[in-house]
Amino acid sequence: xxxxxxxxxxxxxxxxxxxxxxxxxxxxxxxxxxxxxxxxxxxxxxxxxxxxxxxxxxxxxxxx
Amino acid sequence: xxxxxxxxxxxxxxxxxxxxxxxxxxxxxxxxxxxxxxxxxxxxxxxxxxxxxxxxxxxxxxxxxxxxxxxxxxxxxxxxxxxxxxxxxxxxxxxxxxxxxxxxxxxxxxxxxxxxxxxxxxxxxxxxxxxxxxxxxxxxxxxxxxxxxxxxxxxxxxxxxxxxxxxxxxxxxxxxxxxxxxxxxxxxxxxxxxxxxxxxxxxxxxxxxxxxxxxxxxxxxxxxxxxxxxxxxxxxxxxxxxxxxxxxxxxxxxxxxxxxxxxxxxxxxxxxxxxxxxxxxxxxxxxxxxxxxxxxxxxxxxxxxxxxxxxxxxxxxxxxxxxxxxxxxxxxxxxxxxxxxxxxxxxxxxxxxxxxxxxxxxxxxxxxxxxxxxxxxxxxxxxxxxxxxxxxxxxxxxxxxxxxxxxx
Numbered sequence: 001x002x003x004x005x006x007x008x009x010x011x012x013x014x015x016x017x018x019x020x021x022x023x024x025x026x027x028x029x030x031x032x033x034x035x036x037x038x039x040x041x042x043x044x045x046x047x048x049x050x051x052x053x054x055x056x057x058x059x060x061x062x063x064x
Numbered sequence: 065x066x067x068x069x070x071x072x073x074x075x076x077x078x079x080x081x082x083x084x085x086x087x088x089x090x091x092x093x094x095x096x097x098x099x100x101x102x103x104x105x106x107x108x109x110x111x112x113x114x115x116x117x118x119x120x121x122x123x124x125x126x127x128x129x130x131x132x133x134x135x136x137x138x139x140x141x142x143x144x145x146x147x148x149x150x151x152x153x154x155x156x157x158x159x160x161x162x163x164x165x166x167x168x169x170x171x172x173x174x175x176x177x178x179x180x181x182x183x184x185x186x187x188x189x190x191x192x193x194x195x196x197x198x199x200x201x202x203x204x205x206x207x208x209x210x211x212x213x214x215x216x217x218x219x220x221x222x223x224x225x226x227x228x229x230x231x232x233x234x235x236x237x238x239x240x241x242x243x244x245x246x247x248x249x250x251x252x253x254x255x256x257x258x259x260x261x262x263x264x265x266x267x268x269x270x271x272x273x274x275x276x277x278x279x280x281x282x283x284x285x286x287x288x289x290x291x292x293x294x295x296x297x298x299x300x301x302x303x304x305x306x307x308x309x310x311x312x313x314x315x316x317x318x319x320x321x322x323x324x325x326x327x328x329x330x331x332x333x334x335x336x337x338x339x340x341x342x343x344x345x346x347x348x349x350x351x352x353x354x355x356x357x358x359x360x361x362x363x364x365x366x367x368x369x370x371x372x373x374x375x376x377x378x379x380x381x382x383x384x385x386x387x388x389x390x391x392x393x394x395x396x397x398x399x400x401x402x403x404x405x406x407x408x409x410x411x412x413x414x415x416x417x418x419x420x421x422x423x424x425x426x427x428x429x430x431x432x433x434x435x436x437x438x439x440x441x442x443x444x445x446x447x448x449x450x451x452x453x454x455x456x457x458x459x460x461x462x463x464x465x466x467x468x469x470x471x472x
Contacts, residue, residue, distance in 0.1 A: 012395075012438040013388065015359065018446075031439035053081070053366070056109065056358050056388075058127075 001040040002063040003048050005033045009059035016060055019051035020044060033059070067167040067334075067373050068093040071157055073147045074172030074307075075099025077107065077358065078339030080127050081365030082170045082372075083139050091373040093167075095139045098159055100173075101194060102144035104130060109358055111198040112219055113390055116226035122202055124195045147173065150314040152332045168334050168372035171311070171322055172365060175304035175340035175356060180214060180273060188282040189298045192219050201299060205230055209297035212236075212285045214273050216243030216257070218389045219301030224265050225392050227297075235266045235293045237273055237285070239302075247387075249402045252421055252433050255414050256396065263392040306341045306354065319343065321354040326380040328368040336372045338364035347382040348449060349401065357387045384448045395438055399445040400431030410461035412437065418466050420444070422457055429457035437466060 003023065005016070012031035016024040023044055024033045040048050052060040072082045075097050083095050099105070107125040115122055133139045142159060149158035156163040177191035188204060190197050201223065205211070211227040213220035216238035227234045236243075243260075244253040260267045272288040276298055285293045306321040317323040317331035321343030328336045328344055337344075339361040343354040355361075360383055371378045388397045394417065404423035412419030412435075420440055423431035429452045432444035447457055 011388075013386075014438070014442040015386075018442060026439060028439060031442075053084075053362065054359065056362075058107075 001045050001048065002038040003035055003040055003052075004038055004061050005035060006059045006061055007032065007034070009057045011057050011059070013056055015054040015056070016051035019054050020047035023048055024051060038063075067091070069096070069165060069167045070094070070170070070369065070373055071096045071098065071164055071166035071168075072170045072172060072369065073098045073157055074170075074174055074339065074341070075101070075105045075141075075143060076172070076174055076339070076361075077105070077127075078172035078174070078341075078361040078365035078368075079170070080105040081362045082172060082338060082369035083133075083137060085366035085369040086373050087137050089370045089373055089375050091375060093373075095137070096142065096164060096166075097133070097139050098142045098145055098147055098157065098164065100144070100146035103195060104128065104133070104141075104143070106195060108193070111195060112192055112222035112226070115195070115198045116202055116205060116223065118206070118226075118230050122199060147310050150311055150316065152314060152316065152335060155334070166334075168374070169336065170365070170368045170372055171316075171330070171335065171337040171341055172339045172361075172368075173307040173310070173341050175306050177300070177304045178302045180276065180298075180300050180302075183276045183298070183300070186276055186278050186282045187280055188278075188296060189276055189300065191300050192223065193304070201297065204297040205232065207296070208232060210293075210295050211297045211299070212293055212295040213299050213301060214285075215239075215301040215303070216260070216267065216269070217247070217301050217303065218244075218387075219299065221260070221391050222389060223299045223301070224260065225263075225390065228263050228265065228392065233266075234264070235268065235285075235295075236260060237271055237287060237293075238267070238269045239272045241270045243267075243269065247402060248398055248433055249404060249407055249423070251407050252402075255421075256391075256435075258414060259391055259394060259417075304340070304356070306343075308341060323352070326382070327371050327378040328364055328381055329371065329378070334372070336368035338368040342368075344381065347380055348384055353385075355383075355385050357385055359383070359386050384445045386445060395434075395436055397434045397438065397441040398431065399441055400429075400448045401425070402431050404430050408458070410458055411440075411464060412466040420461055420466070422454075422461060424454045427454055428452070429454055440464065440466075 242253040322337035324344040406424040434441040
């Protein structure tokens with residue numbers, strides 16, 4: 001699985017960081033999310049899917 | 065008894081998340097999604113934000129394509145069909161003269177906006193709930209409408225923002241003394257009201273609409289303070305009531321929403337509820353509540369359906385409520401509950417328009433309001449979830465002063 005945050009859609013609700021904190025980092029200034037690297041370890045896949053579902057802006061793009 | 069047929073009534077966010085969750089849980093039986101709007105499930109927050117933005121194309125913010133729903137998720141869609149009744153003894157939903165049988169049911173019929181009595185004979189008077197409402201409002205704004213908002217809630221405020229972006233004359237009429245009394249409390253409601261005034265909106269509080277006047281189209285709004293405001297567009301945002309009328313006679317317990325326990329199970333076996341329509345017992349606060357928030361609709365839809373198809377032990381739904389609203393380029397966010405013994409601005413201030421306000425109930429942090437502090441607000445949500453004490457919360461806030469120069 002690969003994941004990225006669409007920076008144009010992200011509004012900084014930070015809900016993804018709650019669902020999968022080790023995957024989704026937050027910028028200090030505005031709480032917008034980003035990932036360090038797109039590859040998702042198998043044990044984090046469920047949390048990343050939850051993060052995708054929890055984002056009100058549909059900013060989380062998951063490639064299964 | 066195994067569940068072979070899941071029926072979800074209500075095809076907006078909660079209903080969509082319900083059918084997604086059923087398939088994700090491994091449910092292989094039939095899934096039927098019934099919705100009274102003729103549209104594929106779509107997102108509501110953009111209706112008062114992106115859809116009203118000047119100089120952009122207006123697309124319905126659809127969640128999933130017909131192809132995905134129908135072929136990939138094998139959902140039987142019945143759109144543009146309104147559920148008229150429910151008979152739990154025979155396990156059927158009555159829809160448009162037909163009966164749809166179920167083994168498990170998720171009620172996700174949402175809420176219905178309150179309208180102004182006596183206003184439906186005139187064009188140009190709208191609630192804002194559907195994409196059709198949003199398109200009509202958008203057209204009026206693009207046409208340069210003198211805009212009156214009835215109700216200084218989030219609908220009123222966001223449409224006011226859209227109107228002011230076009231430099232249109234805007235009046236907000238609020239019956240209570242202060243906007244957002246129930247959402248954020250009186251003190252913070254008064255503080256946020258300043259944002260309207262600073263952005264050129266004429267805000268009247270403690271004033272009611274006596275009537276709307278005009279030939280076929282609205283021309284003016286008459287107010288209880290004896291004045292009248294000329295208007296081409298009137299948007300009514302005075303709250304909404306849960307859509308439970310269709311459950312009359314079904315035996316399902318309804319009281320300001322479908323009454324459910326912490327697993328979102330209703331009083332009737334096999335029937336669950338989610339979203340704006342449900343009043344459920346929230347273990348995070350030990351009390352029943354009904355939320356009209358995006359995050360809880362999505363989460364409740366998923367949990368209600370997973371519990372309904374019963375392929376795994378039932379999960380409870382506990383949440384610290386969260387909502388957000390965008391006014392004149394400002395981001396307002398609230399977590400927790402606003403019914404509090406005390407509110408204190410713990411960091412920042414209204415000038416320069418960045419602050420965190422904390423809400424105390426007894427000795428506990430019960431809520432937090434952020435204006436333009438998006439990176440901070442979720443930390444308070446976590447504190448509330450952990451039952452943080454008031455003194456711990458204040459200490460936490462004081463350790464994190466807001467830098468005045470950070471942009472929002």
